[in-house]
Each structure stands twice: as structure tokens, then as C-alpha cells.
Amino acid sequence: ETGVTQSPTHLIKTRGQQVTLRCSSQSGHNTVSWYQQALGQGPQFIFQYYREEENGRGNFPPRFSGLQFPNYSSELNVNALELDDSALYLCASSFRGGANTGELFFGEGSRLTVL
Amino acid sequence: AQRVTQPEKLLSVFKGAPVELKCNYSYSGSPELFWYVQYSRQRLQLLLRHISRESIKGFTADLNKGETSFHLKKPFAQEEDSAMYYCALINQAGTALIFGKGTTLSVSS
Numbered sequence: 001e002t003g004v005t006q007s008p009t010h011l012i013k014t015r016g017q018q019v020t021l022r023c024s025s026q027s028g029h030n031t032v033s034w035y036q037q038a039l040g041q042g043p044q045f046i047f048q049y050y051r052e053e054e055n056g057r058g059n060f061p062p063r064f065s066g067l068q069f070p071n072y073s074s075e076l077n078v079n080a081l082e083l084d085d086s087a088l089y090l091c092a093s094s095f096r097g098g099a100n101t102g103e104l105f106f107g108e109g110s111r112l113t114v115l
Numbered sequence: 116a117q118r119v120t121q122p123e124k125l126l127s128v129f130k131g132a133p134v135e136l137k138c139n140y141s142y143s144g145s146p147e148l149f150w151y152v153q154y155s156r157q158r159l160q161l162l163l164r165h166i167s168r169e170s171i172k173g174f175t176a177d178l179n180k181g182e183t184s185f186h187l188k189k190p191f192a193q194e195e196d197s198a199m200y201y202c203a204l205i206n207q208a209g210t211a212l213i214f215g216k217g218t219t220l221s222v223s224s
Contacts, residue, residue, distance in 0.1 A: 004158075033211065042119075042201050042214030043159070056210025090159065102149050102205050102212060106159040 002027050004107035006091050012113045018079045021110045023091030025072040031055070032074040033104065034066060035090040043090055049074055050096055078112075086114045117142050119202050121215035128192050130224045136187040138176075138202030138215060147205040148185040149212065150176055154198045162187075162200070172196070192222045 005024045013019050025032050031050045035043035045058035049068035063079040072093070078085055088111050092104035118141040128134055140146055150162040163171045165178045165185060176187045185202060199219050203212040 035214075040216070042203075042216045043212075045206075045211035045213070048210045056206075056208055058211060101209065102147055102164060102203075103161050104212065108158050 004091055004093050004105050006089075006107035006110050008110055009108065010111045010113075012115060013081050014115050015081055015083060017081050017114075018077065019081060019112060021076040021078075021089050021091075021112070023074045023076070023093075023107060025074070025091075025093035026105045029093035029095050029105065030072055031094045031096040032068055032072065033092045033094070034074070034076045035092065036060075037088040037090055037109070039087075046076070046089075081114045083114050086112060088112075117204065117206055117213050119204055119213055119215035121200075121202055121218050123218045124216070125219045125221065127221045127223065130194055130222055131191050134187075134189045134192045134196070134220065134222075136200050136202075136218050136220065138185045138187065140183050140185060140202075140204050142183075142204060143207070146178075148176075148178060149203045149205075150174070150185075150187050151201045151203055151214070152198050153201070159201070192220075194222050194224060196220060197222045 007022045033048040034046040037043045046060050047057040048055045052068045065077045067075045088109040090109045091107045120139045148165045152162040153159045174189045199217050201217045202215045
């Protein structure tokens with residue numbers, strides 16, 4: 001069973017730039033969620049994708065966008081980067097429709113630093 | 116408002132001592148609550164959920180609707196329990212987990 005993998009693990013960008021983070025879901029999972037974790041905080045929900053469509057969104061501006069592909073992998077795109085976007089970005093996959101609602105399988109995260 | 120509060124940033128105990136990690140929540144209706152754990156250099160993972168009413172690695176958590184709490188307990192702490200613990204609940208839409216800020220548990224010998 002292949003776990004959730006994310007890339008890149010670390011990256012540095014400057015304010016105003018754009019970034020794309022990638023995630024491969026765990027085998028057998030059909031739903032992917034993205035979370036932002038700032039230093040000293042718990043993960044904060046950005047959005048969820050199911051069947052290649054956004055299925056829920058947290059309190060994040062439209063410059064945060066995503067994609068889910070037919071193989072259930074996903075991308076998180078952030079435009080016009082701001083200093084406050086510096087954080088660990090976590091991808092989590094799950095199986096929607098099963099009994100284990102709320103059981104998310106997390107990747108190790110992509111640490112973004114915006115200078 | 117849906118919210119999870121973990122009042123302690125750090126909890127330090129000695130090996131063999133009882134542990135209680137506090138979690139309070141705000142939610143309209145019947146919440147679904149979880150504890151997630153992150154050990155050093157490992158990814159965040161599910162520890163237990165209140166629906167299962169199970170004990171995992173000696174940890175239990177009981178949902179107290181009157182006190183809106185879901186504290187995590189273990190009678191005898193082990194050094195390998197040292198980790199970051201997050202309490203979480205599912206949002207009303209069922210699409211996301213709302214996490215608390217986490218509590219670092221440090222168990223020393």
C-alpha cells in the first residue's frame with residue numbers, strides 16, 4: 001500500500017510569485033484535502049476535492065486553488081504569494097463513502113517559505 | 116461556531132504517571148471527534164475516534180456532551196508516548212476536520 005506523497009518537501013519563493021504543490025493520494029482513496037499549518041498552530045482546512053471537483057472550502061482567498069486528476073492525485077496552487085503564506089502545507093487523502101469518515105491519511109507536507 | 120480548544124501547549128509528565136490531554140469543543144448538534152498524533156519525524160496520523168469507543172496504545176477518550184469535552188487519557192505514560200497531540204472534529208458539512216492548536220506531551224524517565 002502506497003502512502004500519501006507530497007512534493008516538493010521544501011521550497012522558497014518571493015512575495016508575489018506563484019507556487020504549485022503536488023500530492024499523490026494513498027492507493028484506493030478518492031478524496032484529497034489540503035491543509036495549511038502555520039508555526040505553532042493546528043492544521044487549517046483549505047479545501048477538499050472529490051471526483052475532480054472542489055467539495056468544500058475553508059476560509060482562504062481565491063488565490064488558493066486546486067486540482068484533482070483522474071488518478072486522484074492533486075495540486076495546490078497559490079498565486080500572488082504573501083509573507084503570511086509561509087507554512088507547512090499538508091495533503092491528506094481519504095475514501096469518501098466508507099465507514100471511516102474523518103480518518104485522513106496525511107503526507108509529510110511541503111514547507112513553503114515566502115521571502 | 117465550530118471550534119476546538121486545547122488549553123495546554125505543553126504537558127510534561129514522568130514515566131508511569133497518568134496523563135490527561137484536555138480538549139473542549141464548540142459545535143451545534145452531535146459532534147464527531149478525533150485525536151490525531153504526530154510522533155517525532157513522522158506524519159500526522161489518527162490515534163482514535165470517539166465513535167469507536169476503543170483504546171489505542173492504552174489511550175482512551177470519552178465524549179462529555181455536558182462539558183463539551185473530549186479529553187484524552189492514559190493511566191500510565193510511557194516515554195514513547197511523547198508526541199504532539201491534536202484534537203479535531205468534523206465540520207457541519209462533513210468535508211473537513213477542524214483541529215485544535217495541539218498539545219506537546221513530553222514523558223521523561
